[in-house]
Amino acid sequence: MDTTFTPLLSLAGGGLIGLAAVLLMLGLGRIMGATGLVAGLLAPASGRDWAWRAALVLGMATGPLVWLAATGTWPQVSVAAGPVQLVLGGLAVGIGVTFGGGCTSGHGICGLARLSPRSLVATLTFMASAALTVYVIRHVIGA
Amino acid sequence: MRLALPYLIGLIFGLGITLAGMINPAKVLNFFDIAGNWDPSLAFVMAGALAVTFLGYRLVLRRPAPLFEPQFHLPTSRAIDARLLGGSALFGLGWGMTGFCPGGALPALGTFEPAVWLFLSAMLSGMMIARMLAARLDGGGPQPFSA
Numbered sequence: 001m002d003t004t005f006t007p008l009l010s011l012a013g014g015g016l017i018g019l020a021a022v023l024l025m026l027g028l029g030r031i032m033g034a035t036g037l038v039a040g041l042l043a044p045a046s047g048r049d050w051a052w053r054a055a056l057v058l059g060m061a062t063g064p065l066v067w068l069a070a071t072g073t074w075p076q077v078s079v080a081a082g083p084v085q086l087v088l089g090g091l092a093v094g095i096g097v098t099f100g101g102g103c104t105s106g107h108g109i110c111g112l113a114r115l116s117p118r119s120l121v122a123t124l125t126f127m128a129s130a131a132l133t134v135y136v137i138r139h140v141i142g143a
Numbered sequence: 144m145r146l147a148l149p150y151l152i153g154l155i156f157g158l159g160i161t162l163a164g165m166i167n168p169a170k171v172l173n174f175f176d177i178a179g180n181w182d183p184s185l186a187f188v189m190a191g192a193l194a195v196t197f198l199g200y201r202l203v204l205r206r207p208a209p210l211f212e213p214q215f216h217l218p219t220s221r222a223i224d225a226r227l228l229g230g231s232a233l234f235g236l237g238w239g240m241t242g243f244c245p246g247g248a249l250p251a252l253g254t255f256e257p258a259v260w261l262f263l264s265a266m267l268s269g270m271m272i273a274r275m276l277a278a279r280l281d282g283g284g285p286q287p288f289s290a
Contacts, residue, residue, distance in 0.1 A: 010187035012162055013158075021199070056150065085240050092233050122227055130235040134172055
């Protein structure tokens with residue numbers, strides 16, 4: 001499916017993502033990484049530790065609803081993958097980010113902002129792997 | 144009050160993901176599809192997020208402590224090893240198969256799109272499987288999550 005190039009909206013959205021990362025560090029001293037956030041929900045250090053993570057995820061999920069309230073339309077979520085692909089892909093993401101110690105937000109934004117060589121290697125690896133996967137699915141298999 | 148701050152931060156993040164278009168797997172996949180319908184938007188998301196985070200962290204991490212916690216919790220692992228490379232490669236495979244990464248899928252929960260729930264259920268299962276595998280590889284003790 002074709003999507004429109006949206007440089008300004010995407011830059012502004014990225015700015016908000018960065019603002020959230022900075023505020024979380026300022027307020028709670030935590031890295032804004034979705035992997036670590038969810039990992040702590042699955043195995044929280046304490047009830048209090050669980051609560052702030054749950055509140056944050058709830059806030060994230062409110063994002064599209066605020067969008068709906070402001071614009072009158074749902075944000076577009078087009079999923080080409082079928083159920084089997086979603087389950088296999090979801091398993092790969094879950095196992096991968098756990099062993100890799102982070103994902104796009106944790107390594108790709110917070111880690112790179114801290115100039116972490118580990119995060120740079122992780123980011124280059126998952127970006128290259130995702131690009132290769134998309135190439136194979138769209139241009140080799142031709143799905 | 145204690146939970147209002149993380150909720151608000153999550154909301155800013157979720158709005159950012161929505162505004163940026165990263166909530167839409169098709170847009171994410173088109174970023175990776177340089178040979179096809181290339182949509183470079185994701186590079187602008189990363190640029191915007193990195194610029195703000197880089198500058199903001201410089202200011203915040205100068206403080207002795209965050210506002211509402213006794214200390215900063217920063218990742219300590221610096222290892223660049225097979226686990227980092229293999230894990231990241233596997234993550235990229237799943238991201239490329241679906242168009243969902245964890246930070247894109249969590250805000251997408253709010254759209255009530257069934258595909259998001261299916262993906263996230265599988266992702267959570269994968270995380271639990273990986274924790275068990277890692278504990279076995281390490282000979283006991285849960286694997287600490289970093290980054």
